[in-house]
Amino acid sequence: MAIAKAERLMNLALCLMNTRRPLSKRELRISVEAYHEVTGEDAFNRMFERDKDDLRELGLIIETVESADGETGYVARRDRNRLPEVSLDAEEAAALALAARVWQQARLAGAASGALQKLRAAGVPFDEGDRAGHSALEPRIPAHEPAFEDLMLAARNRRPVVFDYRKANAARAEQRQVEPWALECWHGHWYLAGWDRARGAARVFRLSRITGKVRSRAGSFTAPVPDHVDVRATVAGWAGESATTTARIRLRRDAGYPLRARALAATRADGEWDELEIPYGHGLDAWLAEFGPDVVVLAPDELRADVLERLRAVAKG
Numbered sequence: 001m002a003i004a005k006a007e008r009l010m011n012l013a014l015c016l017m018n019t020r021r022p023l024s025k026r027e028l029r030i031s032v033e034a035y036h037e038v039t040g041e042d043a044f045n046r047m048f049e050r051d052k053d054d055l056r057e058l059g060l061i062i063e064t065v066e067s068a069d070g071e072t073g074y075v076a077r078r079d080r081n082r083l084p085e086v087s088l089d090a091e092e093a094a095a096l097a098l099a100a101r102v103w104q105q106a107r108l109a110g111a112a113s114g115a116l117q118k119l120r121a122a123g124v125p126f127d128e129g130d131r132a133g134h135s136a137l138e139p140r141i142p143a144h145e146p147a148f149e150d151l152m153l154a155a156r157n158r159r160p161v162v163f164d165y166r167k168a169n170a171a172r173a174e175q176r177q178v179e180p181w182a183l184e185c186w187h188g189h190w191y192l193a194g195w196d197r198a199r200g201a202a203r204v205f206r207l208s209r210i211t212g213k214v215r216s217r218a219g220s221f222t223a224p225v226p227d228h229v230d231v232r233a234t235v236a237g238w239a240g241e242s243a244t245t246t247a248r249i250r251l252r253r254d255a256g257y258p259l260r261a262r263a264l265a266a267t268r269a270d271g272e273w274d275e276l277e278i279p280y281g282h283g284l285d286a287w288l289a290e291f292g293p294d295v296v297v298l299a300p301d302e303l304r305a306d307v308l309e310r311l312r313a314v315a316k317g
Helices: 005-017 025-031 033-037 041-057 090-100 106-121 130-134 148-157 231-238 257-262 284-289 301-316
Strands: 063-066 072-075 161-165 174-186 189-196 201-206 210-216 245-252 265-268 273-280 295-299
Touching: 005 025, 005 033, 005 041, 025 033, 025 041, 025 072, 033 041, 041 148, 148 161, 148 174, 148 189, 148 210, 174 201, 174 231, 189 231, 201 231, 245 257, 257 273, 273 284, 284 301, 295 301
Parallel strands: none
Antiparallel strands: 063 072, 161 174, 161 210, 174 189, 189 201, 245 273, 245 295, 265 273
């Protein structure tokens, strides 16, 4: 008689949490009775990967460890899978319930609903009557980039990833090996902060510039994860929001509203153009290049040259 999936998942979780060392798939196949019924190595591998993903989706933190001889092992350490007592006041509970409804993607919606159910089971009060009070204007966070979900899960599970990334001024994409730390939305775009292994430094990547599929890699992180990762501040600095100098540009009328929102001064120019003064900092050339023919850089000369170089690289690509 086939063993139910729920029992199989429970037995796998118990094995992973009660071992003193990482267990290989071969050892787990021997230890979990339900896997004895699976015929064929490929069928077992598929079942194990599905089970592992299901346990992670339920909140179990499973570490992937590579041994000295290259064999991959799995372990769910008790200290990483134990939560302190949760205590929220009425305002905090309402804010958390509202935040859970922010996410509209199917996979995230399931995770958010599951989190609320677990908190309710722990005795945290959520007033379902408040839902109607927030329904007239409900916040949403769009995440349409194909790489979003894979990177979110990799950051949550502390799994290194590999992806192809095309910078704004590059004709071709290049491969990046990254240890993902955090994702954050800024000005309508999603960014990933993490450790770039090839460059040996922290980097921020815009998800819309990731091409192809994000691929997970075995092993643990090689660099420590900061206690606080402020993706938005980093991106804002690169985009010139913390700049002390300014640039002058011409912007086509009725275009480039994000630039207008940051303008220090704006005047009407000839024809269909306006002239703006905006903060100038690292990365402004890449941002201006995204507006294409709607922007003309007047000063400084180095910014104008950088924007033209980026536009020529895109045209050649």
